[in-house]
Amino acid sequence: MKDIVALVTGGSRGVGRGIALALLSEGATVHVTGRTLNEADERRPGSLAGLQREAANLPGRLFIHRCDHGKDADTERVADEIRAGNRLDILVNNAWPGYENMEENGEFTWPRAFWEQPVWRWDAMIGTAVRAAFMMSRAVAPMMVSARRGLIVNISFWAAQAYNSNAIYGIAKAAADKMATDFAYDLRSHNVAAVALYPGLVRTEAVLANAEYFDMSNSESPQFIGHVIAGLWRDPVLMSKSGRVLVAAELAREYGIADVDGYRPVPLTLADFKQG
Template sequence: MNTKTVALVTGASRGIGRGIALAFLAQGMTVHVTARTVTDAQASVHPQQEGSLDGLKAEAKDLPGELIVHVCDHADDTQTEAAVAAALRQSGQIDILVNNAWPGYENMVEGTDYTWERPFWEQPMWRWNAMIDVAMRTSFVASRAVAPGMVARKTGLIVNISFWAAQKHHGNAIYGIAKAATDKMASDFAHELRPHGVAAISLYPGLVRTEAVLRNAEYFDMSNSESPQFVGLAISALWADPNRLEKSGKVHVTAELAREYGFADIDGKKIVPASLGDF
């Protein structure tokens, strides 16, 4: 058995996934990551405009952990399964799975048309495909692939990245459906995994300073914003908690975990926990 903590973070070339990977690496973990975007040139023509596996490798090179990248298009189940199999083959185990892959924010503006906030009957069906057929399905497929090893070792943590849209309308019906399903998935996984000592949770970040948010910072109140790494710190703290099974099956907020476990953001800032009324 690998004595280092081994994590797999899906969708880690940019945004929250990248931050989680960097936080884990800073703590000395072995971190497997997946993404489609390999080079900065590919990133420049991506709808999100930036963020690549090559860029992540450059940023991670001086960190104490080990980064292992897997080029993976999660729209293809076989690629998701192959990435998990490769991680298990290389590291022998996966202790933490973070289901973060999320193409749902791509193309919020189509041409000059902001389609994100259209009513459900005017939503483009590709958005359902991105959020449900890719993001939700990937979370299930990846979890299904890692669970047997966790069950056999009687330890592990599955984290689904979610958001308050699961509990209230937040601009887009498909978004709410996807996030509500994300929470339910974590809850039901937890029920079935609990007898085997494996935890599953749903995690709500606050306003995270992703590349896309920073490009549009003038539209946000950034005063209580979180670094992408802050999300990783929350997961690490939960993993270090010997009583984490008590939190299994529930929704958790990053800043609430920070308050409970006593850690700050990477700049030393104490983040104020958000609540349903803030969104």
């Protein structure tokens, strides 16, 4: 991946951070956006500066961009900086403010019925996350079209297909899937692929902090899905997968990719998710 340039949105922590580290470990040049420059800026763990320190000894090159994707001007500024390099091979749309403030005034409001949901949650998941994926894709797609190669990955989840305690969450993930499908249609004649990609249970900072509430036996490291994205990029029949919803663990089996600890996560199906 030493000649590959990637952009990962929302990489201060969690899945985005893991994807960036995985691509860097494979030698790619990786641009990462995030709102949190230093951990002192927020009460949650994870920051762009921390990612920089963690990536210092990896073979790839890291470029960080402080960016609030709730502001189109910030998204456009980062796109301009990427365009200045005249190259982008992979875009991973991961920015996701939807899990913030799940508890309000001592009450866990996430599973409320849709008519009881706070409007800010719609603004975060739809107005910021879904819009940011569209706006960044719109900004960088011309580079991929011109080069006649590229891959856009929307990080999504099973909530797009099955109820997962929160209607707005399901709507946002369904939008991510549909966006990838329609992007793929527009991009196919230009040899650029677009997919929606589902992780399993990922050992993010937030999940590890609440590990007693999860069955971690089939969990994935944050880096796992990043190595799968690298495998997808190298797939000689990538275009045959364009427009599809893909499961990271299933692709990993196809490509012979194990997690960083050697474990090979079992792919979940829609039936498994409904049972969960």
